[in-house]
Amino acid sequence: MHLFEAAPANLARSYNNLEGNGGVKLTTPISDTLVKALNPVVGTNDDGCAPLTNAAEVAGHIVLIRRGVCTFIDKAHTAQAAGAIALWFVFVPGSALTEVTVPAAVKVTNLPDDLELESVEPSEVQVTLRGIRRELVLSDPNQVAVRVDGYLARMGRRTFAIEEDSVRRPEALDVVGVHPDRVKVSLRPAAGAAPGG
Numbered sequence: 215m216h217l218f219e220a221a222p223a224n225l226a227r228s229y230n231n232l233e234g235n236g237g238v239k240l241t242t243p244i245s246d247t248l249v250k251a252l253n254p255v256v257g258t259n260d261d262g263c264a265p266l267t268n269a270a271e272v273a274g275h276i277v278l279i280r281r282g283v284c285t286f287i288d289k290a291h292t293a294q295a296a297g298a299i300a301l302w303f304v305f306v307p308g309s310a311l312t313e314v315t316v317p318a319a320v321k322v323t324n325l326p327d328d329l330e331l332e333s334v335e336p337s338e339v340q341v342t343l344r345g346i347r348r349e350l351v352l353s354d355p356n357q358v359a360v361r362v363d364g365y366l367a368r369m370g371r372r373t374f375a376i377e378e379d380s381v382r383r384p385e386a387l388d389v390v391g392v393h394p395d396r397v398k399v400s401l402r403p404a405a406g407a408a409p410g411g
Contacts, residue, residue, distance in 0.1 A: 244300050247275040253292070262289035266296045273297030281305045313390055314350050315342045318358045318381065320397050325364040332400040334362070339376065339394060345387040353384045362397060373398050 249272045253264040262279035266272055277298040279289050286303070293301040318341045320334050341358055343350065359382045362374045375396050378389045 246299060248278055249275045251277050251279045262292040266292060269296035274299060276300040276302055278302050278304055283311055311344060312347045312350060313342055313344045315340050316355045316358050318360050320360045320362060322362045322364045322399055326368040328404050329367055329401045330404040332402045335398045339392050341381055341392050342390040343383060343387040344390045349386040353387065358383045364399065367401055
């Protein structure tokens, strides 16, 4: 198969293709412009798992949608709603969503001036992240850390829940879970703090 006209223009070249088992069997060739799908990010911005933001460009043409994240039926409905005359799935190696669990050090920040950290238990938690496989492979596990806001220690709090926004990680990855999801902080008066706070 060769595409002579495509949007974006860099899609115009030769491709290997294989007719799928689902959908309508083609009895005559379809010849039309191929337009890459664009949608708000669910897994990727071209997976067809949300209404297309370039539906006006897609209408009346063949739409190119990346495999993965949602079902083929969901993608077909998205293409149909955008007015596409045909749908072409493309497989991009490393584009499947996957999960990985990594250790993350716990850092306590924003402590009141009159207190200092004695210990945090546990000092490391397990964070489960979800993202596109290539993002997980390319990410640096050392970029994952948990930050606990110690300001509430001023009011006596010593046990802190770890929320999703407490986890520093690469922007493209989502937090699925943290275990354990609470840490216990031990504090002592800061050196030079006045007795009685």
